Each structure stands twice: as C-alpha cells, then as structure tokens.
C-alpha cells in the first residue's frame with residue numbers, strides 16, 4: 001500500500017521508454033500489436049524533447065511502453081541513438097507520483113542530479129522532471145529516471 005504522505009511518493013511504474021531510430025516507429029508499433037499491446041496515445045512533443053511518442057498499453061494496467069522517435073537531431077533521443085551506433089533501445093524509466101513538487105524537492109534535498117530546473121510540461125498533459133543517469137558520484141543509475149504526475153501544475 002502506498003503512503004501518499006511519504007516522499008518522494010512513488011505510486012507505480014508509469015512507463016518504460018524505448019528509443020526508436022527515425023523511420024522505424026510504425027513498424028515497431030506493429031510488433032507491439034502482435035504482442036497484444038494497444039496504441040492509446042500518439043503525440044509530437046516539441047520543446048527540448050523533440051520526439052514523436054506512441055504510448056502502448058497491455059492488460060489494461062497502468063504500466064505503459066512509450067516508443068520515442070526523434071523528430072530532429074537536437075532531440076536527446078537522437079543523441080542517444082547516434083551514440084549507440086544508430087541503434088535504439090531503452091531510453092528511460094518513468095515512475096508516477098501524486099505530488100511532483102514534493103518529489104522534486106525531496107530528490108533535490110537528497111542530492112540527486114535533476115536535469116530540469118523545475119517540474120515541466122510532459123506529454124498527454126502530464127507534468128514531469130528527469131533525473132540524470134550519472135546522478136551521484138557514489139551511485140549512478142546508468143539510466144534516465146523520469147518522474148511523472150498526471151495533469152498540469154496549472155490545474
């Protein structure tokens with residue numbers, strides 16, 4: 001049982017994001033459909049992210065797969081694919097919270113290296129922030145952690 005008074009207040013895994021090389025998004029969506037996934041959302045996310053996102057759901061639960069195809073070479077996902085010799089692969093893991101400002105303040109106080117200066121707009125009307133894969137000297141995650149709250153901060 002989740003205690004919402006605890007910080008950072010993670011409720012569940014929200015999604016696992018997969019980087020998809022340019023031009024391969026629809027083919028990958030079809031592969032997930034053969035595995036029983038359903039496409040529930042598609043959006044071009046601009047700003048600093050510059051990705052086309054497809055969200056896929058299986059089993060009706062809250063845990064999603066998020067395919068991310070870079071829209072421009074400036075996208076962080078494009079840089080990941082370039083460093084990886086043109087291959088895609090896991091981009092980040094996202095955990096959901098009910099109070100993203102509390103999570104942001106808690107992880108900041110605990111010394112995590114947060115990429116965003118403050119929680120910001122994510123896809124599908126969410127609010128998000130990202131934690132760096134080399135987050136502390138002592139314990140690098142080795143992957144990007146995204147923290148997600150449903151809904152925007154402006155209500």
Ligand SMILES: C[C@H](C(=O)O)C(=O)SCCNC(=O)CCNC(=O)[C@H](O)C(C)(C)COP(=O)(O)OP(=O)(O)OC[C@H]1O[C@@H](n2cnc3c(N)ncnc32)[C@H](O)[C@@H]1OP(=O)(O)O
Pocket residue numbers: 017045048049051068076077079080083090091092115121122123124126128130132133134142143144146
């Ligand atoms: C909005 C929507 C949503 O969900 O709502 C999204 O998901 S948008 C999804 C797209 N947006 C984002 O991912 C935003 C957050 N990400 C970022 O800002 C960036 O990816 C970043 C700052 C973590 C890394 O940027 P960069 O590659 O240009 O920087 P560097 O070259 O300095 O990389 C720093 C270190 O991070 C490593 N690194 C880079 N990307 C990844 C990755 N996906 N998984 C694990 N490690 C990674 C590099 O290899 C390097 O390791 P070493 O130090 O060992 O060489």
